[in-house]
């Protein structure tokens with residue numbers, strides 16, 4: 001079988017991770033830090049590496065500074081086997097960094113809060129990606145996120161749309177998207193907060209629970225704007241999927257300890273796209289992506305936590321997966 005080719009145009013970020021048992025309030029200092037680590041990440045790089053670790057032939061396009069973090073981030077994608085020839089090094093800006101505050105309270109699931117300083121990611125220009133116009137038809141899928149300038153994403157979406165190449169937009173972090181852009185997407189994967197921003201429909205009930213009828217309404221709004229397949233990730237409440245033929249909700253694979261939720265959504269998106277490219281049905285792809293993301297949350301860091309295909313298969317086997325989970 002031909003190995004599917006995936007193009008990721010997106011971000012690199014060096015994550016600086018502070019684990020703490022207490023998150024400070026305004027004007028407060030807490031002496032409750034538990035540990036510090038740095039790990040390569042960025043939504044684009046995470047999704048690219050996840051797809052590569054699942055056996056896809058991945059090309060990544062993006063921008064890095066000419067600095068130490070840039071070297072490390074480039075090494076992280078290259079050592080996953082990704083073709084990074086289209087990654088630009090720009091000496092006039094710094095590579096992106098983030099502050100990941102990881103709240104670790106005994107007996108509770110770890111939670112994160114992330115501030116990204118976008119640096120080189122936001123210096124990527126439309127002319128930097130023009131070379132893709134004639135090359136995009138080589139790919140089986142294009143994956144995008146919202147950590148690079150929107151006009152760059154729009155250009156890549158137009159190139160892909162003209163050539164009939166499916167596009168997945170992981171619409172994170174939230175920003176408003178126009179109807180023309182949405183109408184050209186094959187897949188969109190907002191989380192519940194981003195779905196609220198995009199549709200104005202609040203799907204959470206205030207206690208961390210989800211109102212599924214609202215999730216269905218939000219998915220319908222996006223479908224009516226022309227997105228072909230809508231995937232709303234719901235954190236520990238699972239994931240919802242809607243296209244013209246079906247609406248399904250899948251629970252989380254709740255069989256591991258949550259060490260660090262960072263990159264769970266990226267792992268899910270990279271795995272879902274890989275699964276679709278491998279020929280799985282939508283339902284199988286959702287399950288496969290759920291299992292993949294489950295492994296990711298059981299480990300520290302972003303790229304450091306993303307599993308390889310055998311680990312996903314082993315977990316599915318251990319969980320006696322038989323082709324479908326809790327629809």
Ligand code: RIB
Pocket residue numbers: 013014015040041042043046098114116147262263264265266302
């Ligand atoms: O989705 C997780 C990622 O978001 C982190 O790796 C961080 O870099 C931010 O881009």
